Amino acid sequence: MHTPGEFVRGQVTTVREKVDQLAGTVAETVAAERSKVSATGTQVGDFIREQRSAARVSLRELARLAGVSNPYLSQVERGLRKPSAEILSAIAKGLEISAETLYEQAGILDRRDGHPDTVAAIRADPLLSERHRAVLLELYETYVREHAARRPTDQTPSTPTEGPA
Amino acid sequence: MHTPGEFVRGQVTTVREKVDQLAGTVAETVAAERSKVSATGTQVGDFIREQRSAARVSLRELARLAGVSNPYLSQVERGLRKPSAEILSAIAKGLEISAETLYEQAGILDRRDGHPDTVAAIRADPLLSERHRAVLLELYETYVREHAARRPTDQTPSTPTEGPA
DNA sequence: CCGAGGCGCTTGCAACAGCTAGCACCCGCG
DNA sequence: CGCGGGTGCTAGCTGTTGCAAGCGCCTCGG
Numbered sequence: 001m002h003t004p005g006e007f008v009r010g011q012v013t014t015v016r017e018k019v020d021q022l023a024g025t026v027a028e029t030v031a032a033e034r035s036k037v038s039a040t041g042t043q044v045g046d047f048i049r050e051q052r053s054a055a056r057v058s059l060r061e062l063a064r065l066a067g068v069s070n071p072y073l074s075q076v077e078r079g080l081r082k083p084s085a086e087i088l089s090a091i092a093k094g095l096e097i098s099a100e101t102l103y104e105q106a107g108i109l110d111r112r113d114g115h116p117d118t119v120a121a122i123r124a125d126p127l128l129s130e131r132h133r134a135v136l137l138e139l140y141e142t143y144v145r146e147h148a149a150r151r152p153t154d155q156t157p158s159t160p161t162e163g164p165a
Numbered sequence: 166m167h168t169p170g171e172f173v174r175g176q177v178t179t180v181r182e183k184v185d186q187l188a189g190t191v192a193e194t195v196a197a198e199r200s201k202v203s204a205t206g207t208q209v210g211d212f213i214r215e216q217r218s219a220a221r222v223s224l225r226e227l228a229r230l231a232g233v234s235n236p237y238l239s240q241v242e243r244g245l246r247k248p249s250a251e252i253l254s255a256i257a258k259g260l261e262i263s264a265e266t267l268y269e270q271a272g273i274l275d276r277r278d279g280h281p282d283t284v285a286a287i288r289a290d291p292l293l294s295e296r297h298r299a300v301l302l303e304l305y306e307t308y309v310r311e312h313a314a315r316r317p318t319d320q321t322p323s324t325p326t327e328g329p330a
Numbered sequence: 331c332c333g334a335g336g337c338g339c340t341t342g343c344a345a346c347a348g349c350t351a352g353c354a355c356c357c358g359c360g
Numbered sequence: 361c362g363c364g365g366g367t368g369c370t371a372g373c374t375g376t377t378g379c380a381a382g383c384g385c386c387t388c389g390g
Contacts, residue, residue, distance in 0.1 A: 047289065054288050059368060069349050074369060081347065084377095085250035085273040097285030099274055100265075108250040109264055121286040132308040136301065143297040224338060234379050239339060246377065249347095333390090340383075347377085353370070359363085 044088075045077040047105040051095050052077075065094035209253070209271040210242040216260045217242075230259035247271075 052062050059077070063070040067090050075081040076091075083091065088106060092099040098121075103109035122128070122136050217227050224242070228235040232255050240246040241256075248256065253271060257264040268274035287293070287301050 051285055051288065058366080060366090071350085071369070071371095072348050075348090078369090084347070085253070085268065085271070087348080088250070089273045095285065099268075101285055101289070103250065103264075103268070103274075106250070108254045109268075118283075118286040118290045118292075121283040125283045127309045127312050128305075129308070129312055132312070136305060136308070139304070140293075140301060143294070143301070144292045147292050147294055147297070223336080225336085235337095236339070236341090236380085237378050240378090243339090249377070252378080331390100334388085335386105336388095337386075338384095341381085342379105343381105344379085345377085347375085348373105349375100350373080351371085353368105355367080355369100357364105357366070359365105360361100 043079070044083070044102065044106040045079040047102070048091060048095070049077040051097060055095065057095075062091070062094050066090040067094075208244045209248070209267065210244040212267070212270045213256060213260070214242040216262060220260065227256070227259050231255040232259075 052059070057065070059073055060070045063073040066073065066087070068087055072081065073091070076083045076087070083106075085103070085108070088102050089099045092102045095102075100109060118140060119137065122133060122140065125133070128136065217224070222230070224238055225235045228238040231238070231252070233252055237246065237248075238256070241248050241252075248271075250268070250273070253267050254264045257267045265274060283305060284302065287298060287305065290298065293301065
């Protein structure tokens with residue numbers, strides 16, 4: 001719906017904006033929750049494009065893989081369109097990533113860990129032996145610590161906790 | 166931090182003290198909640214309605230809690246409309262169930278599609294430097310290949326995806 | 331007896347998701 | 361130079377989402 005948080009992020013600049021009139025107090029709080037949620041997912045398109053170029057796949061190719069049209073995928077990547085969950089799922093399949101990852105990026109799934117889900121992904125990966133899993137986790141932790149030490153001002157990117165209203 | 170159950174209960178009980186204790190089917194409905202029927206073909210609407218009546222919340226009340234209109238929720242529950250992920254998420258919040266559960270019911274989240282998002286997670290992880298990212302990906306690929314070689318019964322997964330060459 | 335107010339549902343409408351067709355730009359090849 | 365083919369983006373359309381009004385039903389309370 002017309003969440004106020006969307007234009008707060010300002011990236012989209014759609015031609016029209018609309019002021020919501022909320023009746024009930026309960027509805028207000030809920031709407032606030034929702035706006036926060038959708039604000040988190042401002043950059044799904046960026047994430048998709050990132051993943052796509054990282055995988056060296058052309059826009060048209062991914063569109064075909066995901067079963068969507070190329071123009072639409074283009075618009076999705078640039079944030080002009082807000083893809084439905086189905087489309088998101090299809091895109092995730094095309095990118096060979098889990099739908100959950102995309103949903104988290106889209107802000108419609110709360111992150112279950114403070115950690116980026118790399119750890120969860122490694123833990124859940126059935127293609128790894130226990131030993132290898134352990135090695136990867138260990139290595140990952142080391143890298144993260146190193147990175148954090150290098151940039152102590154870095155904050156966790158999830159839950160920006162912005163309060164527009 | 167997340168809205169606890171007392172919120173909904175409070176709302177419900179304050180508005181509706183006169184909610185008569187119906188004949189003891191309550192325990193059964195609660196049990197139904199726990200069972201969480203795993204039929205994938207189940208309509209989301211049915212599931213939502215199930216959960217709603219189990220929580221003894223009226224359609225309008227849930228609509229208010231979820232921040233959607235009551236007619237729309239009605240149509241969703243009867244399967245006439247296919248709610249978007251945002252709405253689904255909002256409804257899940259209103260029902261105090263996890264969004265994942267609803268997504269599964271909606272068929273837009275495959276039951277734990279395991280491995281593929283490890284690569285994406287590593288690629289997307291903001292806590293890694295590019296070099297470390299490359300190392301992890303390389304190592305992961307190696308491990309996966311090794312694992313696959315050890316178990317030839319496994320049908321070839323989509324390992325050759327990224328090919329950082 | 332009848333208005334107030336709860337319930338769920340049906341009806342029309344605004345907005346948007348997503349597609350098909352076509353554009354502009356860049357390459358390699360004859 | 362011209363042409364086929366690659367990239368991504370713009371324009372116009374259709375179907376659906378999601379909402380505001382309004383209906384019929386039932387229960388209170390005056």
